[in-house]
Amino acid sequence: MKITIENLQLRYGNFTAIENLNLEIDEGESVVLLGKSGCGKTSTMRCIAGLEEPTAGRITIGDTVVFDAAKGINLPPNKRNVGMVFQSYAVWPHMTVFQNVAYSLKLQKLPAAEVKSRVAEVLELVGLSDFAQRGASLLSGGQMQRVALARSLVMRPSVLMLDEPLSNLDARLRDRLRVELREIQLSLGLTTVYVTHDQQEAFALADRIALMQGGRIVQIGGPTAIYNEPASASIAHFLGVSNIFDCTATVGADGYVTAVRTGGEVIRTEQRGLATADDFKACIRSEDLVLSNVSGGGTNEFSGRVAVTSFQGSSIRYAVTLDNGGELDVFAPTKGAERFAIGDRVFASVAPENVQVLPADVVRQARLQEVAA
Ligand SMILES: Nc1ncnc2c1ncn2[C@@H]1O[C@H](COP(=O)(O)OP(=O)(O)OP(=O)(O)O)[C@@H](O)[C@H]1O
Ligand SMILES: [Mg+2]
Incomplete structure (x- = not known):
């Protein structure tokens, strides 16, 4: 189901955790909220799920307005048909895998035969068919994570939300489950919101990545676009670009951007045109620099x-x-x-085409409005 978030704001006392957040997630789409610790990823997800009451804005899931501050609408979590998987998977240790997954269905008083077939179906999907009768405390971390996932999927949610679900696992298992999660998401056509601070995970799982900083979405786009065309130097830095220089930037008569590094060096680029900003940085990926023991005498x-x-x-x-x-x-x-x-x-x-001159930060919405006024 489609999710629409409009002008979302969440305050904890005086602190603003989410500021004017707008996001549309298409039916069947996987959107990853990516950003560093404290930027508001979990808060955003909790607002969609109904676990947090935003201070302003509107959230629509499918055709249902689940939250509207102005109209006083706020559906409880169990009326939103949203499945959630958390970082700390609360698997009940005294139950078997089957019982863990069947629990919510039994609460709904579904007939035993239906419970059985639905549990079998999702255990197959997450690769745990052979573990149905195993005590949940006797599972590995990755298997427990799958139980948590199966427990959400068995409810047939129209939206699945996962908050750093793989962060407790070792690197190899994380890589594998990441691919499996993507396969499950695609095969079920599930609308998915996935939260992570790990860019590799975001690239592997996303149709689109929404990059968050300080409670806002500062860039949204496909993984390739985010990687190749970060909107600011601080986003580039977050994505692992480690050579970032203060510079002044100008567009020359030939249309190409030239940056002059603070200190004097001239850095040529193949970039045409500059964003509007007060403050520019020249950004170069570590792998794009070539070392030699002799001077080539050229530019850059x-x-x-x-x-x-x-x-x-x-x-x-x-x-x-x-x-x-x-x-x-x-x-x-x-x-x-x-x-x-x-x-x-x-x-x-460094070759000129591998130098990006970017604004230090994405110009904030508030500032844009200020300038326009
Ligand atoms: N109940 C609360 N009361 C006050 N502040 C809160 C509360 N919950 C979260 N915050 C603050 O809101 C901000 C956003 O928190 P959030 O949990 O959404 O971050 P996150 O992006 O999920 O970070 P992480 O990657 O560390 O999980 C943080 O600065 C956090 O300290
Ligand atoms: Mg979080």
Whole structure:
């Protein structure tokens, strides 16, 4: 079912956890709320589920307005047909897997035969058919997580919401369950809201990612667009871009953006056009910098010395201290690239198409309105 969130605001006392949040989630779509700790992801999800009462706004699920502050509408969670899976999966340890999953159906007083077939169906879906009679306390973390998921799915929710459901698992299991979750979501065509602060997880699970900062959605788009075209330097930073320089930026006569780093270097780009901002940053991914022990003499070359090297398997990470101050973070492939040692003199270069000049932050809605007024 489609979900529409309009002008949502949530305050805890004087503190605003969600500010003017607008989001439309299509039927069958998987939207991931991504952002760092405290940005308001769980709060947003709890508002949709009816576990939190927003201070303003409207939420519609399918054709039903489940919350409208102005009209005083606030449906309780059990009237919203929303399934939730939390980070801390509360699986009942004294029950078997079957009993855990069947519990809510029994509360609804469904006939035993129907309970049995519906539980069997979802256990099959999450790959736990062979564990139906196992005591829930005798399961691994990943299996418990699947029980929690099965328990939500068995209620046939029209919307499934998952709040960091994989964060208690080890990396390998997380990778696997992530793929399985995506398969289940796609095969059931479930409208899904997924919360995480892990970008890999977001990229793997999302049709669209809603990036949150400070209680607002600052960018929304497909995983590729978010990765390749972050709307601000602070979003780029959150997504793992580690070389971010203060600069002044200008569009030259040729239409291309040139940035002048504080300190003097000129950085050329292949970017055309600049967003409106007071404050710009030049952003370069570590893997887009190439190290050499000789100067190529070309543009976008930084000279310095290797300060730290660390082997990371498929790549080697270098911290380079630049001659004019500052640091560069460089990833070089382990295979085929020249190796450097601490103290080596190096020249780091970047192709103009790999430099992005971005506003430091997304201009806030309030400010935009201020400017327009
Ligand atoms: N009951 C509450 N009373 C006061 N402040 C709260 C309450 N619940 C959450 N907050 C605050 O609201 C903000 C958003 O919290 P929320 O739980 O939505 O963050 P989150 O994005 O889910 O973070 P995390 O990734 O750490 O789970 C935080 O600053 C938090 O401290
Ligand atoms: Mg949270």
